[in-house]
Amino acid sequence: MLSTLLLYLSACLWLGFSSVTAAEDAFVTKCLGFGDRINLPHVTVNFASYIPGGTNLSLADSPPSCGESSQQVLTDTCRVAMAVTTSNRSQITLEAWFPRNYTGRFLSTGNGGISGCIQYYDLAYTASLGFATVGANNGHNGTSGEAFYKNPDVVEDFAWRSLYTGVDVGKKLTDQFYDEGFNRSYYLGCSTGGRQGWKMVQSFPDLFDGVLVGSPAFNFVNLISWSGHFYPLTGTSNASTFVTPAQWAAVGELVLDQCDGLDGAKDGIIEDPDFCFPKIDSLGCASNNTTTSTCLSDAQLHTVKSTYQPLRGVHGEALYPRMQPGVEAEEAYIMYGGQPFSYSTDWYRYVVYSNPEWDPLSLTSKDAEAALAQNPFDIETWNGDLEPFRKAGGKVLTYHGMADQIISSDISKTYYDRVSETMNLKSSQLDEFYRYFRISGMGHCGGGDGATAIGNQLTYLTSLDPQDNVLMALVQWVEKSIAPEFVRGSSVAANGSVEWSRKHCKYPEHNIYVGPGNYTDENAWKCVD
DSSP, rough: OOOHHHHHHHHTTTTTTTOOOOGGGGGHHHHHHHHOOOTTTTTEEEEEEEEEOOOOOTTTSGGOOOOOOOEEEEEEEEEEEEEEEETEEEEEEEEEEETOOOOOOEEEEEEOOOOOOHHHHHHHHHHHHTTTEEOTTTEEESOSSSSGGGGGHHHHIIIIHHHHHHHHHHHHHHHHTTTTOOOOEEEETHHHHHHHHHHHHHHHHSSSSSEEEESSOOSHHHHHHHHHOOOHHHOOOTSTTTOOHHHHHHHHHHHHHGGGGGGGGOOOOOOOGGGGGOOGGGGGGOOOOOOSSSSSHHHHHHHHHHHHHEOOOTOOOEEEEEOTOHHHHHHTTTTTSSOOOOHHHHHHHIHHHHHHTGGGGGOOHHHHHHHHHGGGGGGGGOOOOHHHHHTTTTTTEEEETTTOOOOOOOOOOHHHHHHHHHHHHOHHTTTTTTTEEEEETTTTTBBBBOOOBOOSSSSSSSOOEEEEHHHHHHHHHHHHOOSEEEEEEEETTSSSSSEEEEEEEBBTTTEEESHHHHHHHTGEEEEEE
């Protein structure tokens, strides 16, 4: 897919620009002197540099835990890095990327996990498409939550202020850098970036014209507790309740056998987990069986069945939905691996209890309710009243992979239904400003066995046609009032070629196979209520 992108850029993004020296180039000159002209409150410019398209940019200052040592810059870009003070004991690191091939559009990127990592791949992707783009570090550096410890100002940055501040500063700089300013404002983010986008929709409805969010980490505190509760559920690797990777693989095979064909096609993909309720008792060990490595003891059967149940509070109320079936083999190494989930552990240690020694194996429903009662800076991001965003004329396009191994896909459906009930609007009325698409076979924010390349990230770009690219679909919806009726995803071969495609349905519809063609034929599928 990246090779496809580079071919596109070589054909389009350089079109119309003659070869000139840096001294003769007005864009370069403007860029190199731009830092000296920035005079905004609380903003300290670190540098402004010109990055030619095709440069493999070294990211020497990126925290090692972020895992980004370099980034391919795809178009001529002016890169501005700065520090922005948010309180007397907190600040954000902010970057603004101004492309030569500017389209008059501003865009903010989001973050992931509880991380303080600028997502340079999103900056590179969106800048290459002509967006003036900003990205911030969420108020701290690296992937640990230790910076939250006894510093609620950093927690506030993480909850909302980093993103909002970056957008505020970024818009002012865009107006200053480009004579024409900007005429549309967009957002792109997934996971924590999805929660951040929804936070802006709920709390700052005038901030963006269009918001693209995937696999959102909203209902955040309960998500943290849900992610953490699998460790005491499975126990450590020597506990009687622990299920081995080989056993989880056997569970996954059984689940796929039971649920794959529910959509009418045996294609190795559970199209809609809503219809999948696995029965796994057949994997139980016979009383005289002492050698089979994949059969399950009674304690292990209880562990597996419990993963298909919601997280509940002390009085039995559902706090967070079940993990959707179909991701068992992957979870054996993530949530079910006999190790604490680091984001959950850090949140409890450094925010909930301010106790770095807190034991994640001790997590109970009482802890979950104590965490929810805190909800610092309303980080839950769970307000179902979107009327201010609707009145502002904003559009939000959201997607979630049906094989998400980090954030249950059920949560996006739960929130959609919450908005519908809170606003007393039917789906046809929500369609005016809020559309949700479920991507079968997609893992967390991308990848997976299905037709999952939808243009939400640089890695998953196959086309700029709005029917094949969710970002361009959002732009078309905002600027031409053409709303997406489906999201087409592509299954891509190792050489970058598209093997087959599928039209993913707009919730509450779901896909069924009706034939007569092969399941790889997108026209053999139909969206139904």
